[in-house]
């Protein structure tokens with residue numbers, strides 16, 4: 001089967017697993033730079049706290065934050081949603097909470113992907129009770145047409161069709177987070193996982 005990894009030799013190692021590259025490394029980098037500049041302008045003069053949602057957001061957050069030209073701090077939360085491997089149930093378990101209070105802080109939540117939106121909706125509700133001065137969302141990806149709850153994403157890098165993707169922080173069974181692009185998996189990768 002033909003893969004669409006292009007001519008980049010370093011991509012060859014992924015060709016058995018990846019069906020199609022949806023977003024190249026270059027596309028993601030240039031969008032991270034654009035959003036970083038926008039965030040730098042919007043938060044100039046205020047104290048910014050980036051909150052990353054582990055594990056998926058760590059790659060995007062690292063790249064995005066290096067395009068933010070402001071003094072700022074970092075914190076992380078780790079969550080897991082109950083339910084099947086590739087679908088969320090909306091019930092979120094906090095595995096690791098923030099290290100610091102956020103009352104009065106300008107919090108920007110960094111997420112990898114908004115699918116049903118249930119995880120993000122739960123997180124926002126939870127964080128709002130802690131009375132931050134402001135609370136906004138920056139997401140690498142939003143799947144179109146599948147949100148079950150309305151979510152306002154202030155800084156959105158890309159919209160993608162509602163397919164399961166991996167790479168650039170996103171996993172399938174904890175694998176593929178290190179791919180430098182976002183892509184879909186070949187069907188036999190799922191089949192191998194079940195058998």
Ligand code: IMP
Pocket residue numbers: 056081087088090111112113114115116117118119120163164165166170171172
């Ligand atoms: P939601 O609650 O349905 O919006 O899903 C949120 C979480 O599910 C994300 O933070 C991801 O960890 C995971 N997820 C949703 N879609 C994908 C995908 O296409 N690939 C990898 N993980 C995904």
Ligand code: MG
Pocket residue numbers: 056171
């Ligand atoms: Mg995940």
